[in-house]
Amino acid sequence: MAEQTVTVVAVARDGAHNFSKELVSExxxxxxxxxxxxxxxxxxxxxxxxxMVDPSQPNLRQVHLIASELFNELQEHGFEIAPAGLGENITTSGIDLINLPRGAFLEFGNEAEVEITGLRNPCKQIEAFRAGLLKEMVEPRADAPPILKTGVMAVVRKGGTVKKGDAIDVILxxxxxxxxQRV
Known part of the structure; x- marks a missing residue:
C-alpha cells in the first residue's frame, strides 16, 4: 500500500477578527x-x-489548522464548506490532525515549523456561520469525552513561508x- 502524501491544501489569513479568513497564495x-x-x-x-478573561495569557492559538477531509465529511451532511471558511490558517490533507498528540511538530516544506498545542474549542460562531453545523463539529461518545472536529491550534517554533502544495512532515x-485538550 502506498504511503499517503501529507500536504498543504490551502493557506489563509485575515487582519480583522472575522470568522472566515481570506485565501492567499502563501x-x-x-x-x-x-x-x-x-x-x-x-x-x-x-x-x-x-x-476579556486575561490579556496576558500566552498565545497557544497562533495558527489554526483543519484537515480537508473534514470538509468531505461535512459535505455528506449537506454542508458546503471551503478552505478558510472555518477560520483556519492552514488546510491540510493526509493527516488526522485532531488525533495528533500534544507537542507534535509539523514541518512545512523545508522552512516553517509549528508545535501542536491543543484542540480548537467549537463555539457558537460556527452555528452562526451555518445553522446546524455546530452539531456536526462535536461527536458525542458514551464512554469518553466528545470528539471535537474543529481543528487544532499551534504555536510557531520556526518561522518561514507556507504555501499550497507544501509537503508536511510530522514529528511525534x-x-x-x-x-x-481544548486550548
Whole structure:
C-alpha cells in the first residue's frame, strides 16, 4: 500500500477578527507570534473571549489548522464548506490532525515549523456561520469525552513561508503521548 502524501491544501489569513479568513497564495509564519498579517498574531492571546478573561495569557492559538477531509465529511451532511471558511490558517490533507498528540511538530516544506498545542474549542460562531453545523463539529461518545472536529491550534517554533502544495512532515514527541485538550 502506498504511503499517503501529507500536504498543504490551502493557506489563509485575515487582519480583522472575522470568522472566515481570506485565501492567499502563501502565508508567513513568524516564530513565537503566528501568521503575519493575521488578527491572532502575537505572543499573548488574541481571541477576544480570552482577552476579556486575561490579556496576558500566552498565545497557544497562533495558527489554526483543519484537515480537508473534514470538509468531505461535512459535505455528506449537506454542508458546503471551503478552505478558510472555518477560520483556519492552514488546510491540510493526509493527516488526522485532531488525533495528533500534544507537542507534535509539523514541518512545512523545508522552512516553517509549528508545535501542536491543543484542540480548537467549537463555539457558537460556527452555528452562526451555518445553522446546524455546530452539531456536526462535536461527536458525542458514551464512554469518553466528545470528539471535537474543529481543528487544532499551534504555536510557531520556526518561522518561514507556507504555501499550497507544501509537503508536511510530522514529528511525534517522545512517548507517552498526551491527548489533545481544548486550548
Amino acid at each position: 502565508i508567513v509564519l513568524l516564530e513565537g507570534l503566528g501568521v503575519e498579517g493575521d488578527a491572532h498574531c502575537g505572543k499573548t492571546v488574541k481571541h477576544r473571549s480570552r482577552v 514527541p517522545p512517548k507517552p503521548h498526551e491527548a489533545l
